[in-house]
Amino acid sequence: MLDLKRQYGPLHDELLEALGHVLETQQFILGEPVAAFERAAEQHLGVAHAIGCSSGTDALWLALAAAGIGPGQAVITTPFSFFASVSCILRAGATPVLADIDPTTFNLCPAAVETILSSEQGTQVRAILPVHLYGQCAKWDSFARLGQEFGLQLIEDAAQAWGAEWKGTRAGGLGTAAAFSFYPTKNLSAAGDAGMVATNSDAVAERARMLRQHGMRRRYYHDEIGWNARLDGFQGAILHIKLKYIAQWNDARRSVAERYHALFRAAGLAEAGPYPAHGVVLPHEVPGSRHVWHQYVIRTARRDALREFLSARKIGSEIYYPVPLHLQDALRSLGYTEGSFPEAERAAREVLALPIFPEIREDEQQAVVSAIAEFLS
Numbered sequence: 001m002l003d004l005k006r007q008y009g010p011l012h013d014e015l016l017e018a019l020g021h022v023l024e025t026q027q028f029i030l031g032e033p034v035a036a037f038e039r040a041a042e043q044h045l046g047v048a049h050a051i052g053c054s055s056g057t058d059a060l061w062l063a064l065a066a067a068g069i070g071p072g073q074a075v076i077t078t079p080f081s082f083f084a085s086v087s088c089i090l091r092a093g094a095t096p097v098l099a100d101i102d103p104t105t106f107n108l109c110p111a112a113v114e115t116i117l118s119s120e121q122g123t124q125v126r127a128i129l130p131v132h133l134y135g136q137c138a139k140w141d142s143f144a145r146l147g148q149e150f151g152l153q154l155i156e157d158a159a160q161a162w163g164a165e166w167k168g169t170r171a172g173g174l175g176t177a178a179a180f181s182f183y184p185t186k187n188l189s190a191a192g193d194a195g196m197v198a199t200n201s202d203a204v205a206e207r208a209r210m211l212r213q214h215g216m217r218r219r220y221y222h223d224e225i226g227w228n229a230r231l232d233g234f235q236g237a238i239l240h241i242k243l244k245y246i247a248q249w250n251d252a253r254r255s256v257a258e259r260y261h262a263l264f265r266a267a268g269l270a271e272a273g274p275y276p277a278h279g280v281v282l283p284h285e286v287p288g289s290r291h292v293w294h295q296y297v298i299r300t301a302r303r304d305a306l307r308e309f310l311s312a313r314k315i316g317s318e319i320y321y322p323v324p325l326h327l328q329d330a331l332r333s334l335g336y337t338e339g340s341f342p343e344a345e346r347a348a349r350e351v352l353a354l355p356i357f358p359e360i361r362e363d364e365q366q367a368v369v370s371a372i373a374e375f376l377s
Contacts, residue, residue: 056181
């Protein structure tokens with residue numbers, strides 16, 4: 001699925017020098033290595049504030065809490081995402097309300113959200129948390145309209161979408177606040193856990209910085225109960241180096257995705273969506289979006305058998321995500337049951353992520369497509 005050695009090889013000396021500087025200056029927690037990355041990130045994203053933190057999960061909680069989301073409020077999000085999209089709402093003290101997904105993009109469906117907002121259930125909703133799944137922004141125009149119409153905060157879960165855009169605005173600058181993850185598999189990745197909150201709001205940024213340090217504005221004076229969610233200097237240094245290359249890496253991912261498209265079509269495997277019959281339904285970039293292809297996810301009716309077939313041929317694949325959030329044991333208390341979100345449930349049975357990273361070779365992609373063709377034949 002991913003070979004980070006191909007990325008780290010050319011950066012080896014540059015990264016070691018940056019890590020050595022952290023050792024020499026002993027700025028291990030926050031400090032100038034993190035501040036330098038934050039400044040560069042602000043410029044790259046086109047936002048007023050970028051606040052480094054300890055993980056994408058902490059970034060989501062910080063974004064929600066800093067935006068004032070808490071007890072007695074509800075937040076609408078998707079059931080088809082990583083667990084943190086819902087768990088961080090609960091951690092903020094708010095109530096998650098789920099809405100089904102668009103079967104083409106797998107992102108939160110604006111029409112499903114509007115149905116909830118127009119019902120009695122919508123009266124407690126104070127925010128929408130769309131996820132830019134797989135590296136493609138949610139249809140932001142629709143969410144911006146709903147936010148304005150219903151007076152809601154819009155929090156971006158941009159964990160998989162560094163560099164993605166919606167009509168020229170980069171993910172991170174679309175809503176009230178956004179959360180990024182730099183988990184090692186991400187397009188922009190740390191060498192461990194790391195995350196970031198992005199916002200154009202001075203008030204949200206100030207509160208996020210306070211909350212990431214145990215609620216301190218002054219050392220040892222605690223204004224609120226925050227959290228230890230600081231970014232360490234080593235990760236800041238690594239991310240600052242890698243940020244210089246992310247644009248070309250994302251461009252390479254876009255080329256890799258186009259090559260997959262062409263190979264599948266040439267093999268006669270591509271089917272019109274959104275649901276597969278005998279071949280595969282390919283992902284695509286929706287109008288207005290600039291996809292950064294964190295994952296290349298196909299749909300296929302015999303997904304589990306195909307994955308076993310690929311594994312036997314030493315071809316990596318992954319399922320993002322095999323169990324929708326409303327069916328997770330830890331979230332049964334939300335009150336949803338099987339059948340509550342049919343699009344998310346069907347996607348969980350059919351999606352399969354194929355190997356994609358900037359350095360993957362054409363012959364390797366051809367091997368992936370040829371193996372799938374063999375299976376489907």
